[in-house]
Amino acid sequence: xxxxxxxxxxxxxxxxxxxxxxxxxxxxxxxxxxxxxxxxxxxxxxxxxxxxxxxxxxxxxxxxxxxxxxxxxxxxxxxxxxxxxxxxxxxxxxxxxxxxxxxxxxxxxxxxxxxxxxxxxxxxxxxxxxxxxxxxxxxxxxxxxxxxxxxxxxxxxxxxxxxxxxxxxxxxxxxxxxxxxxxxxxxxxxxxxxxxxxxxxxxxxxxxxxxxxxxxxxxxxxxxxxxxxxxxxxxxxxxxxxxxxxxxxx
Numbered sequence: 001x002x003x004x005x006x007x008x009x010x011x012x013x014x015x016x017x018x019x020x021x022x023x024x025x026x027x028x029x030x031x032x033x034x035x036x037x038x039x040x041x042x043x044x045x046x047x048x049x050x051x052x053x054x055x056x057x058x059x060x061x062x063x064x065x066x067x068x069x070x071x072x073x074x075x076x077x078x079x080x081x082x083x084x085x086x087x088x089x090x091x092x093x094x095x096x097x098x099x100x101x102x103x104x105x106x107x108x109x110x111x112x113x114x115x116x117x118x119x120x121x122x123x124x125x126x127x128x129x130x131x132x133x134x135x136x137x138x139x140x141x142x143x144x145x146x147x148x149x150x151x152x153x154x155x156x157x158x159x160x161x162x163x164x165x166x167x168x169x170x171x172x173x174x175x176x177x178x179x180x181x182x183x184x185x186x187x188x189x190x191x192x193x194x195x196x197x198x199x200x201x202x203x204x205x206x207x208x209x210x211x212x213x214x215x216x217x218x219x220x221x222x223x224x225x226x227x228x229x230x231x232x233x234x235x236x237x238x239x240x241x242x243x244x245x246x247x248x249x250x
Contacts, residue, residue: 004041004058005019026040035074066158072185074183076089077090103201127225129223131221135219138222139203142213142224150171151204202215210226
């Protein structure tokens with residue numbers, strides 16, 4: 001059975017180009033290459049189990065279930081019960097609307113940052129890091145330094161959880177109140193509260209209400225600060241997210 005990419009190529013250069021463009025755009029809004037191809041395969045087929053979709057998407061079978069799990073957490077897919085588990089795509093226009101909302105949230109925060117810097121001159125209020133390993137290490141550092149609360153909102157929860165699992169466990173033992181905000185159906189370590197919010201775009205951290213971090217999709221760059229003005233603005237946004245999550249679960 002040909003992959004979706006191969007099928008697109010047989011329909012001509014214009015369709016093939018549109019396929020490549022779709023993969024590129026989906027990658028820009030936080031999907032990995034495998035996730036982008038899997039979502040396009042989901043839309044093209046209307047759904048299927050992990051092995052079938054792996055073949056259609058042209059991705060390794062060994063990665064397919066984890067990729068589909070991640071798409072579910074990010075709000076691009078929904079699983080059905082039974083065995084094998086079948087995955088269906090969330091309607092593209094529905095996903096687009098959710099992404100618009102998530103992007104709006106991110107840029108509202110950036111606009112606040114812009115206004116704060118304009119009002120208070122241009123000191124080095126935000127420190128920048130580039131590279132995924134450095135960003136994840138910084139999140140781990142903030143977790144290690146937390147003594148009271150640690151809030152993480154992210155569409156990349158499964159990856160961060162796997163890489164920082166021991167640090168999370170140690171923080172829980174220290175009595176830190178940890179809250180993760182991510183997509184539905186996510187596993188969290190014991191002692192961690194989960195609030196479901198699909199189609200998050202950026203990753204945000206607020207540690208002890210004093211240290212803030214905002215990372216780009218894919219965790220390839222971030223800004224972090226301990227400036228009280230900026231952390232207070234992020235806290236206001238996260239308080240709204242937590243309140244909405246509590247209302248949804250009530």
